[in-house]
Amino acid sequence: MDLILEGIKKAFWLLIHMDNEVMRITLLSLKVSGLATFISLALGIPLGTVLALSRFPGRGIIISLVNTSMGLPPVVVGLFVTIMLWRGGPLAVLHLLYTPSAMVIAQTIIAAPIITGLSLAAIQQLDPKLLLQIKALGASRLQMGWFLLREARLPLLAAMMAGFGGVISEIGASIMVGGNILGHTRVLTTATVMETSKGNFDTAIALGLLLLLLAYSINFTLTIIQQREAFYGRAHFRG
Amino acid sequence: MAEPILEAKALEVRRDNSLILDIPHLRVEDKEVLALVGPNGAGKTTLLLTLALLYTPSAGEIKFEGKSISYGKGLINLRRRFAVVFQEPLLFDTSVYENVASGLRVRGIRGRELKQRVFTWLDQFGIAHLAKRAARTLSGGEAQRVTLTRALVLNPNILFMDEPFASLDPPTRERLIRDMERIVHETKITTVFVTHDRSEALQLAHRIGVMHQGRIIQIGSPERVINYPADEVVANFIGIESILPGRVMVFNHETFLVDVQGKKIEVAGEAQVGDEVFLCIRPEEVTLLGSGLASLPSSARNTFPGRVIQIGFIGPYCKVTLDCGFPLVAYITKKSLGILHLDIGREVVASFKATAIHVIRK
Numbered sequence: 228m229d230l231i232l233e234g235i236k237k238a239f240w241l242l243i244h245m246d247n248e249v250m251r252i253t254l255l256s257l258k259v260s261g262l263a264t265f266i267s268l269a270l271g272i273p274l275g276t277v278l279a280l281s282r283f284p285g286r287g288i289i290i291s292l293v294n295t296s297m298g299l300p301p302v303v304v305g306l307f308v309t310i311m312l313w314r315g316g317p318l319a320v321l322h323l324l325y326t327p328s329a330m331v332i333a334q335t336i337i338a339a340p341i342i343t344g345l346s347l348a349a350i351q352q353l354d355p356k357l358l359l360q361i362k363a364l365g366a367s368r369l370q371m372g373w374f375l376l377r378e379a380r381l382p383l384l385a386a387m388m389a390g391f392g393g394v395i396s397e398i399g400a401s402i403m404v405g406g407n408i409l410g411h412t413r414v415l416t417t418a419t420v421m422e423t424s425k426g427n428f429d430t431a432i433a434l435g436l437l438l439l440l441l442a443y444s445i446n447f448t449l450t451i452i453q454q455r456e457a458f459y460g461r462a463h464f465r466g
Numbered sequence: 467m468a469e470p471i472l473e474a475k476a477l478e479v480r481r482d483n484s485l486i487l488d489i490p491h492l493r494v495e496d497k498e499v500l501a502l503v504g505p506n507g508a509g510k511t512t513l514l515l516t517l518a519l520l521y522t523p524s525a526g527e528i529k530f531e532g533k534s535i536s537y538g539k540g541l542i543n544l545r546r547r548f549a550v551v552f553q554e555p556l557l558f559d560t561s562v563y564e565n566v567a568s569g570l571r572v573r574g575i576r577g578r579e580l581k582q583r584v585f586t587w588l589d590q591f592g593i594a595h596l597a598k599r600a601a602r603t604l605s606g607g608e609a610q611r612v613t614l615t616r617a618l619v620l621n622p623n624i625l626f627m628d629e630p631f632a633s634l635d636p637p638t639r640e641r642l643i644r645d646m647e648r649i650v651h652e653t654k655i656t657t658v659f660v661t662h663d664r665s666e667a668l669q670l671a672h673r674i675g676v677m678h679q680g681r682i683i684q685i686g687s688p689e690r691v692i693n694y695p696a697d698e699v700v701a702n703f704i705g706i707e708s709i710l711p712g713r714v715m716v717f718n719h720e721t722f723l724v725d726v727q728g729k730k731i732e733v734a735g736e737a738q739v740g741d742e743v744f745l746c747i748r749p750e751e752v753t754l755l756g757s758g759l760a761s762l763p764s765s766a767r768n769t770f771p772g773r774v775i776q777i778g779f780i781g782p783y784c785k786v787t788l789d790c791g792f793p794l795v796a797y798i799t800k801k802s803l804g805i806l807h808l809d810i811g812r813e814v815v816a817s818f819k820a821t822a823i824h825v826i827r828k
Contacts, residue, residue, distance in 0.1 A: 360556040362520055364569040364616075365546035374568075378559055 230428060237429030238436055248410075253437055256414040259327050260395040263334030267342045267390050270335075272383065275346025276372055280358070290347065296340030301333075305403030308333040312404065325406040330414070333400035338390035345386030349379040384453040388446050395442050415441070469532050471496040471656050472517060472624060477526035479512055479680075487512045487680045489526070494624070499650055499657045501671035502682075503664060503703060509680040510660040511628050517658060518550050518626040531623075546573055549617035553629040555609035557601040562593065562612050565601050569620045587619040590649060607638035614642075618649065627659035631666060643669060664704055668692070676700045697826055701746040706824070707785075707795035708747040714739050721767065721820050729791045732767040734820040742828040751822035752796035754786065755815040756806055767820035770794070774812045777803070784808075788816055 241249060278290055310316055312324040323329045353375060361374045376383065398416040405412035407421055415438040422431035470493040479487035487509045494500055494517070502510045515521045517528065519541060528535045535544060549569070557565050566584045575583070588594040591611045596604065601612060610630060617625060630646075631639045647670055650657055661667050667674050668688050675685040676699070684696040695701035698709045712726035714737040722737045723730045724745055731745060757771065772790035779785070784803045788794045794816055798806075806814065 354554075354556065356552060356554060357556055359515075359520055360550070360552060363518065363545065363548075363550035363552075364572050364620075365542055366572050367542055370572055374558065380559075 231432075234428040234432040238433035241430065241433040242437065249434070249437070251410065252413050252415055252418050252434070253441065255327065255412075256395065256416070256438070257441065259330045259401075259414060260334060260391060263331045263338055263394050264342075264387065264391040266331070266335045267338035268387060271339050271342030271386070271390070272346045272376065273372075275343045275348075276350050276375065278343070279347045279350035280375075293340050293344050293347065297344045299337055299340065300399065301337055301397040301401075302399035302403065304333050304336045305400035308336065308400065308404045324404060325408060325412060327405070327412055329404040330401050330412060333404045334394040334397065337397060337400060338394045341393050342386045342390040345389060346379075346383060349382035349386065350375055352382070353378055381453055381456055384449055384456075388449050391445060391449075392442060395445070396438070468496065470494055470529075471531060472658075473529040474517065475527045475529070477513075477516065477528065478524045479509075479516055479521065480524040485680060487516065487523075489513060489682060492517075492675070492682065492685075494656060494658055497654045497656055498672045499659070499670055501667035501674045502658065502660045502677055503662070503667050503674055504677035505699075505703065506662075507679075508677040510677050512680075513677065514626050514628055514658060514660050515550075518548050518624075519545050520550065546620075547623045549620045549622035549625050551613050551617045551625070551627040551630045553632050555601075555604075555606075555613045557604075557609055557612060559602055560600075561597065562588075562599050562601050562604070563597040565612055566616045566619055569616060573620070583619050587615045590618070591615045591645060605638075607634055607642060610634060610642060611645075614646065618653070618655070623656065625655050625657045625659075627657065629660050629662065632662065646670065676703055693824070695746060695824065695826065698744045698746075701744070701824070701826065705748070706746040707749045708745075708752075708793065710745045710747070710792055711828075712743055712745055714741040714743060727792045729770065731823070732820045733823045733825060734767075735825060737825065737827075744826040744828065746824040746826060747794065747818055747822065749785065749795045749797040752794060752816055752818045754788075754796050754798055754802070754806060754808070755817065757813045757815055764817060765819065766817035769815060769817040772814060772816050774808055774810055774814060777808060777810065788814065790816055 278286065278293070308329060309324065311318045312321065312329055313319060323332070357378065358371070358375070361371050366374060396416065398420060401412075401414055402417045402420065405414070405417065407413050407417035415434050419431050419434040419438065422428075422434060472494040474489050474492040477487065477489040477492070478485060502513060504510055512521065516523050519528070519535065522537050530544060530547070535541070558568060563584060566588060567580055570580050570583060585594060585597070588597055591614060593608060593611050593615065596608060596612070601609065604612065610633075614630065631642055634642065643666060650670065657670075659670070671688060673685060674688050674691045675682045676691060677683065678699045684691055684700045691700065692704050695704055695706065701709050710726045710731070712724040712731065714722050715725045715730065716723040717737055717739055721732050721734050723732055724743060726745065733745060737743065753766065770790040772788035772794060774786055775789050776787035777784055778787075780797070782800065783797045784800055786796045786798060786803075786808060788796065796816060808814065
């Protein structure tokens, strides 16, 4: 019990004084997971929209693959990305293994199916007649996509939260492809594991709390936007 | 004859290999209001959305302003010359202003022109005060006003409407139809609309097309369709409750006798003996008398004793269904219902004139 209390006390001290290393680890976590989420949004939303609106042979197989991939184990993703980037691997020429870029790639592979699957569901839950109405307004394909995304913005924000939540908290892929190198690829999750294994519970608790705080503040902001949209934001007056 | 604004030739729509729309020829004249009416599944909406270029026909040709339409790249530009209003408001999850502006934004209209056009049309429909309101918080009537505004602000060459008033309560519906009638009259906008409601069609349309099983079975002025239904489907749709099949027995100068289930009905006009016909008798043409008054002299050539088998209420009127050896429906006032002491099983006498019967030859 003393160990935990001591740990929490030191954690607060560390958080208040924010040393450079902790700051760097936090910012890298935010950068890697933020970028992976952004890329996943750029890939997942259009793909989810296309899957929701089009009919083609093999569509069902692709959708089931996307749905299965929503629960991809991070260690499997880590293993796959490591093999691809390993010396002699198909993408070895990129020299990305044990870099933040490799971590972004791995986290994108984890988040993209989550965002694709939830975007697909978000677009599919819209009234099919709405599509006909948008068409009747004379919208081009691009304009139609924009209308639909605007209509599905609340569930799409939820997809964004789910994607970010999935990658900020994962460790398996980050440690495998990043290597937890001090000052280079160490992020909050990998640092927490390392400090725990060394018995530095105070630092581990501090890093864990930081991770929770980071995840919570991002999701809190997105939730505020989402809920404001749900209650008040429906009246954007741009007259 | 002036060139029609829209023309369809040999138009066919097939679904799962079955023909659901078959329109050999249809003209929509410039500035006219055409109502498409008919029972459920008649193909009204399919025809409307095909004419609005939202469905691609399986065969046939549509001409807009004399030019044949090709379903390729230029289709969006043609669609932008039309506007469509659906039964459900289908409003976007944003403000009323943004909803009305949406079609204009699609067309690249911005700034002062956009604002001016939006507010001009919001005023026309009396909803300018709702501009900032979230569209999803509107009542059904307000929401449908917004969809009509969203369509008319586009200044379309043709306005297509698919049962736009069907989901509204009667007072709201009547107010909106009155406003729409005024706007259509003032703007002279070519309008094609689908409705189930014959009074709506009569109020707004210059021509009525009655559809059944994917075909237009009669098209013409409201007076023509109402007074001279082409067949029993049209007769039924326009509210003729008693449509009696029979055979012409005797032709006697100006009238002829038709055998309807063993009863002889006298009809004004000409016919060949042996003709198979439908006799259409409007419920408002049938007079009911107390059973003791049957012997009074009358100009009505047809008088039949009957028994009341059903009494229903339609607004201020009563719909009385009789068994006279054949079914016969009469509309009477509630006052008459009381005077005649009508009840189920009561014996009465029904009479109607030979000239009040419309004959459809099979």
